[in-house]
Amino acid sequence: MLTTDLINEARERITPRIHRTPVVTSRQFNEVAGKEVFFKCENLQRAGAFKIRGATNKIRSLSDEEKRRGIVAFSSGNHAQAVALAGREAGVRVLVAMPDDAPKAKVAATRDYGAEIIFYDRLNEDRQKFAMDLAERERLVMVPPYDDYLILAGQATCGIEMLEEVPDLDCVLAPCSGGGLFAGVATAARAINPRIRCFPVEPASADDTRQSFVKGERVAIPPPPTIADGLRVQIPGELTFPIVQQLAEDVLTVTEEEIIETLRFVLTRMKLLVETSGVTAAAAVMFKKLPPDVKRVGVVLSGGNIDPDLLAKLIA
C-alpha cells in the first residue's frame, strides 16, 4: 500500500538528490481561467520532469546485490532520463528500452546520462513483455514507470511540497498516463488536507483512464495518436488504478488544440517551457473543465522535455 510512512521515507531519501521546485502564480492565467492557480514547476526538476522522484527513491532502495546486477527501464522518455540519471548517480548499470519513435531530444538526453538504449517497435511489440524478456535475459532489476509503491511514494513527494507551500487548496490536478504522478500527488494531498478534491487529466484522444473510471475496471485502448507523447499509455496501471478510483472526483480530458494553446500561453506569458504532456492539467483549468465551485487550484506542470523541432513548429 502507498502509506504515509512510505512517502515520508521517500522524502528523506530523495530530498538531497532532487530540486525543491518552485510554485509560481500568474495573474494573466488566473484572469483567463477564472480561478486562483498555483503551478508546481516540475519542468524545472532535475532531468526535466517529476520522474526523478520515483526513480531515485526506487534505485536508492535496491539491495547491494540488485545494484551490482544493474537495472532496466521501459519508457517513452522522461522515466528513461530519470532512471538513467538516478542510476548513474547511484553507480548502477542502466539499460533503457525505448519506442523507436521516441522524441529525439529524450533519446539523446537518456544517452547523455550514460544509459545503454535498446529500441522496440511501439505499434507492434508489447513494451512490457519486451522489457521483461530483456530483464530476465540480462538478469537486470526492472524499474517500472508507475506500478511500484516505491515509485509512487517518490512521486507523492511532489504533492507534499505543493501542499506545504499552499495548504489551503480546494483541489489538485495532475497529468495522467499510467497514473503514477496522480496517485502519488493525490495520496499525499489527501493525507495533508482530507477535503482536497483531486482530478487526473488526460488527452481526450488517450482517455484510457477516463474510460476505465467510468466503467469501473481497467480498459485498454489502441495506441493513442495524441501529441502528448508522455501520455500514450494504453491502460491504467494495476496499482495506480484503484487509487485513481478511490481519490479522483472525476477524470478530465483536453483536446489536442487545448494542449497546444496552453503550451503557448505558459511559454509566452509565464516564460516556462513545459512539454505537451506536462501542460494537460493546466489546459483543463484554462479551458474550464473544473466544477465552478473550486477556487484555489494546484496544478502540476509535470515536465519540460520537448523536441526543439516540435517546439519551433508549435510557436511559429
Place this chain on the structure above:
Amino acid sequence: MLTTDLINEARERITPRIHRTPVVTSRQFNEVAGKEVFFKCENLQRAGAFKIRGATNKIRSLSDEEKRRGIVAFSSGNHAQAVALAGREAGVRVLVAMPDDAPKAKVAATRDYGAEIIFYDRLNEDRQKFAMDLAERERLVMVPPYDDYLILAGQATCGIEMLEEVPDLDCVLAPCSGGGLFAGVATAARAINPRIRCFPVEPASADDTRQSFVKGERVAIPPPPTIADGLRVQIPGELTFPIVQQLAEDVLTVTEEEIIETLRFVLTRMKLLVETSGVTAAAAVMFKKLPPDVKRVGVVLSGGNIDPDLLAKLIA
C-alpha cells in the same frame, strides 16, 4: 543617493505587488560553466521582467496631484510594460513613447495593460527629448527607466532577495543597459555582503558601459545593432554610471552568438524562457568571462519577453 533606507522603503512598498521570483540551479549549466551558479528568475516576474520593481516603487511614491496628472515613460519594451501595469494598478493614466521598431509582443503587451502608445523614430529622434516634450505638452510626470533613485531602489530589491536566499555568493552579474538593474543589485548585494564582487554584462556590439568604464567618463555610441533589444541604450545613465564605476570590478561583454547559444541552453535544458537581453549575464558565465577564482555566482535572468517569431527562428 541610493541609500539602504531608500531600498528598504522600496521593499516594503512593492513586496505585496510583485512576485518573489525563485532562485534556481542547474547542474548541467554548472558543468558547462565550471562554476556553481544561482539564477534569479526575473523572467518569471510580473509583466515578464525586473522592471516592475522600479516602476511600482516610483509610481506608488507619487503625490496625489502627480497621480491625477498621469505619467509618461519612454522604453524599448520591458520598462513600458512595467509602467503600464503598475500605472493601471495605481489608477493612473499612462502614456508610453516607444521606438517604431520595438518588438511586436512588447507593444501588444503594453497596450493590453491599458497604456496609450506613441511611436517615435529610434534612429532619427532623440527619445529622451521626444518624451520630455511630450511630458511637458500633456503635463505628465516622467517615469524614467533608470536615472531616478526611486527606480534604482526598486531594482535593488531583486538583489536583496537573491542574497537572502544565497548569502555566500562570491559575485553577482546582471545585464547592463542604462545600468539601473546593475546599480540596484550591486548596491544591495554590497550592503549585505561587503566583499561580493560585481560585474555588469553587455553585448560586445553595445558596449557603451565598458567603453565608459575604461575611459572613466560616459561615452556615447551609435545605435547598436545587437539582437538584445533591451540593451540598445547608447550611453550609461547619469545617476547609474558613478555607481557602476564604484561597484563594478569589470564590465564583461558577450557576442551575439554567445547570447543566442545561451538562450537556447537556458530554454531547452533549464526550461526557462529568457529574452536575448535577459540571458547576457548567464552568457558571460557560460562562456567563461569571469575570473577563475570566483566559484559561487549569482546571475540575474532579467526578463522573458521575446517575440514568438524571433524565438521560433532562434530555436529552429
